[in-house]
Each structure stands twice: as C-alpha cells, then as structure tokens.
Amino acid sequence: MSTQVDYYELLECERTADAGTIKTSYRKLAMKYHPDKNAGCKDSESKFKAVSEAYDVLKDPQKRAAYDRFGHAAFQNGGGGGGAQDFGGFSDIFESVFGEFMGGGRGGRPQPRRGADLRYDMEVSLEEAFHGKQTEITIDVSAECDTCHGSGAKPGTQASTCRQCNGHGKVRAQQGFFVVERACPVCNGAGQVITDPCLDCRGEGRVEKTRTLSVTVPPGVDEGTRIRLSGEGEAGPRGSPAGDLYIFLHVRRHGLFEREGTTLFARAPISFTTAALGGSLSIPGLDGTTHEVRIPAGIQSGKQLRQRGAGMPVLQGRGQGDLVIQIEVETPTKLSTRQRELLELFRETETGDECPASQGFFAKLKAAVVG
Known part of the structure; x- marks a missing residue:
C-alpha cells in the first residue's frame, strides 16, 4: 500500500x-x-x-x-x-504511552522493594490517655541479617548483575497486540543474582527477630489514634528500606466517664431534695483534683452542668476540653414514717405553682378531654 x-x-x-x-x-x-x-x-x-x-x-x-x-x-x-x-516501532509507541504505568522506561533500574508495614494494637486506660505514658512493646519482625548486613550474600562475596535483564529487574515480551512487562524470572525483579548466599538468611538479607521498642503515648490520644514508628516495620529484602510500624490505640471503658472528643461526660444522680433546694456535687477528675459542681435550686433531670477546662487535653495542642455533668433526679423508694409524714404535709400545702410543667400538662389534658 x-x-x-x-x-x-x-x-x-x-x-x-x-x-x-x-x-x-x-x-x-x-x-x-x-x-x-x-x-x-x-x-x-x-x-x-x-x-x-x-x-x-x-x-x-x-x-x-x-x-x-x-x-x-x-x-x-x-x-x-x-x-x-515497523513492528518494533509499534512496541516503542506502546511503551511511550504506557511505559510509566508499566513501571518506567527501558533504561530504568529496579526500585528497592520496601519492607512491609506492620500493625500493633495497644490498649490504654482513660487515665493513661489523659496523662500519656512511656511504655515498651515486644514484637516479632523480619530484621536485617547481622551476618551479611542485609546484602544476602555470603560475607566476602557480593551479588552480580543479572544477565537475563541486564540489571533492570524487568523483561518485556510481545503478546499479540500488546507489549507485556513483567519481573525478571531469573532475579525476581531484583536486578542482581546472588550465587553464594548467606547461610543465616538464605540470601534474603533478613531474619526473624524479637525486638523490644519504646513507645511514647502522648496525652489526649483517643480510640483509633495511630502512632507511627518510622523504619520499625519489616526489613526490606537484600538491604532495601524497612517499612513502618503503626500502633493503633484502643481506650478501655471507664467506670464514671464517657468521652466524646475532648469532652468528658458523667451522669450524677441527686436526691429530689437537693434538686429542689440546691447544693453542690464533688466529682473526682482524671487529673487527680476534685471538681466542685454547684447545683442550682429547682434543677430538673436531664439538665447538664458544664465545667470548663476539666475535660481531656487536646492531642498535640494546648488546653483541655470540658467536663459535662448530666443531672438525674432520683425519687426515693424507701421512706421512714417521719419522712412520709413530712411529704404528706408538703403535699397538703402544694398550690401547683411549685411544678409549673406538671400544672401546664394537666391543664392541657383537661382541655383536651372537655373539648
């Protein structure tokens, strides 16, 4: 043509x-x-x-x-x-379009295969989340071989350039309409061949070890907070960079406080006389101090009282959240004879103005029935 x-x-x-x-x-x-x-x-x-x-x-x-x-x-x-x-030219066109996606140009060297990242789950108390703490953990991990220092080759020897891929770690093959690139089958993508491997790590450059690491838990951590220890993950093969270790924190439930961000919540049951006359409430804080909460007279169940700056510290920041006390008015279930007499006397003196919400409800109910 x-x-x-x-x-x-x-x-x-x-x-x-x-x-x-x-x-x-x-x-x-x-x-x-x-x-x-x-x-x-x-x-x-x-x-x-x-x-x-x-x-x-x-x-x-x-x-x-x-x-x-x-x-x-x-x-x-x-x-x-x-x-x-020509047919080879078409391969070059394909490579120019997809070369980067396929892993780089024909002349590129194989990138070091970074070691895998690891995960460790740690449980802390709410007090430890408040104050922070220094602790140690023990993990089993693939670490650099001390004998060959991560090279994978027997001491006194070294790896040689793979002849199959000329050190590129990749080979190309024409498959129909496409040019397919894959890891070199001889060196498994490393670009080098070890003819005399290290006896301790069998040419991998890494061995299984038990390691003890120091971990700093900062004040203010929350459920799911992640701490990253750079380079403390799996060692890469044959001296490649190590991965990272990610510590995921889980905060245990507390007997008194519930948490939402930097805000602490606590439920406080009070007697109906304290609710009517007012008073005060002592709440022990996570910081070791006691917080005095003033209860105004006539407080209702469900009312929330806020103590500024008595909550959780801000993670990697300044200040603290708030402590929120939710009041629950408790109706007495056991009364002495004298207490019952006093309550009966109180009921005889009621005018309805003492509990306006109740009076309003019954007025509406009566109007509805009459209507």
Missing part, C-alpha cells in the same frame, strides 16, 4: 474527526490487520504498518496540523515524523 494514501482514508475517518474517534478507529484497524491474526499475509502486514504510520501522525496535534496543511510533503525531505512504523 502506497504511503501516499490519505491518512484519514487509511483510518476510515473524516478530516473533522476528533482525537478520540481517530484513536478508536486505529485500534479497530490495528487489531484487524495485526500480523498475529493474519500470519503470513503480506498484505495485512503492509496495511498494519500503514495505519500505524497514519495514526502516528494524526494523534500528534502539531503533526496533524502540518499534514492538514501540506499533506505528505510535510514529512518528506527531512520534514520530520511519519515514516512507516
């Missing part, structure tokens, strides 16, 4: 076609004429090269503009681009 055939005709597209239409048409034709689908057919191979040549020009906005204005003459006599692509 002559290279002078109009590129738009080759790709079966109108001259006004957008880039997406051109790309779709090219893919369809390339699959149709691909040599793997038409083994031994010279005409199909020629058509495949022609549509690849056309697409190489029309996919580039600058080349397409030049072609629209000057036709094939724009790429003749050193005009640049547009030459017929």
Whole structure:
C-alpha cells in the first residue's frame, strides 16, 4: 500500500474527526490487520504498518496540523515524523504511552522493594490517655541479617548483575497486540543474582527477630489514634528500606466517664431534695483534683452542668476540653414514717405553682378531654 494514501482514508475517518474517534478507529484497524491474526499475509502486514504510520501522525496535534496543511510533503525531505512504523516501532509507541504505568522506561533500574508495614494494637486506660505514658512493646519482625548486613550474600562475596535483564529487574515480551512487562524470572525483579548466599538468611538479607521498642503515648490520644514508628516495620529484602510500624490505640471503658472528643461526660444522680433546694456535687477528675459542681435550686433531670477546662487535653495542642455533668433526679423508694409524714404535709400545702410543667400538662389534658 502506497504511503501516499490519505491518512484519514487509511483510518476510515473524516478530516473533522476528533482525537478520540481517530484513536478508536486505529485500534479497530490495528487489531484487524495485526500480523498475529493474519500470519503470513503480506498484505495485512503492509496495511498494519500503514495505519500505524497514519495514526502516528494524526494523534500528534502539531503533526496533524502540518499534514492538514501540506499533506505528505510535510514529512518528506527531512520534514520530520511519519515514516512507516515497523513492528518494533509499534512496541516503542506502546511503551511511550504506557511505559510509566508499566513501571518506567527501558533504561530504568529496579526500585528497592520496601519492607512491609506492620500493625500493633495497644490498649490504654482513660487515665493513661489523659496523662500519656512511656511504655515498651515486644514484637516479632523480619530484621536485617547481622551476618551479611542485609546484602544476602555470603560475607566476602557480593551479588552480580543479572544477565537475563541486564540489571533492570524487568523483561518485556510481545503478546499479540500488546507489549507485556513483567519481573525478571531469573532475579525476581531484583536486578542482581546472588550465587553464594548467606547461610543465616538464605540470601534474603533478613531474619526473624524479637525486638523490644519504646513507645511514647502522648496525652489526649483517643480510640483509633495511630502512632507511627518510622523504619520499625519489616526489613526490606537484600538491604532495601524497612517499612513502618503503626500502633493503633484502643481506650478501655471507664467506670464514671464517657468521652466524646475532648469532652468528658458523667451522669450524677441527686436526691429530689437537693434538686429542689440546691447544693453542690464533688466529682473526682482524671487529673487527680476534685471538681466542685454547684447545683442550682429547682434543677430538673436531664439538665447538664458544664465545667470548663476539666475535660481531656487536646492531642498535640494546648488546653483541655470540658467536663459535662448530666443531672438525674432520683425519687426515693424507701421512706421512714417521719419522712412520709413530712411529704404528706408538703403535699397538703402544694398550690401547683411549685411544678409549673406538671400544672401546664394537666391543664392541657383537661382541655383536651372537655373539648
């Protein structure tokens, strides 16, 4: 097929076609004429090269503009681009589009395989979450081999460049329409081969060890707070960087306080006489001090009293949250004879103004019944 055939005709597209239409048409034709689908057919191979040549020009906005204005003459006599692509050239085009996604260019070296991150779950009390603490943990982890210092090679020897991939760690293979890149099967992507491995780590550069680590729990931590210890995770193979250790904190339930962010909540039952006459309440704080809470006369169940700055400390910040006391008025269930007599006397003197909410409710109820 002559290279002078109009590129738009080759790709079966109108001259006004957008880039997406051109790309779709090219893919369809390339699959149709691909040599793997038409083994031994010279005409199909020629058509495949022609549509690849056309697409190489029309996919580039600058080349397409030049072609629209000057036709094939724009790429003749050193005009640049547009030459017929052979089968290897198509692989280069594919690599230029997908090379970064596939793991880098042909000349790149394999990136060190970083060790895996680890997770450790730690339980703390609410008091420890308030004050913070210094503690130690023991973990089993893959650490750098002391014998070969992480190289994986027997002391006195060293790894050599893999001949299969020339140290790149990756090999490419043509599979039909695509160029597939995968880890080198000889060096497993390392780019190097160890012919005389370390006897202690068997060439891995790491061995299982039990390690004791110091952990600082800062004041103000909450359920799910994560502490990161950089480089304390699994060691990477053959001297590669280690991963990180993430400590997830879990705060135990407290007998008195519930927590919401930096706010502490506590329920305080009081007698109905204290609710009516007023008084005070002593609440022991997590900081070791006792907080005196004033109870106003006539307080109702469900009322919340707030103590500013008596809550949890702000994590990695300044100040503290609040302590919120929710009042629950308790009705007495056991009365002495004298107490009962006094309450009966009190009931005889009631006018209804003492409990306006009750009086209002019964007034509404009576109106509803009459209506």
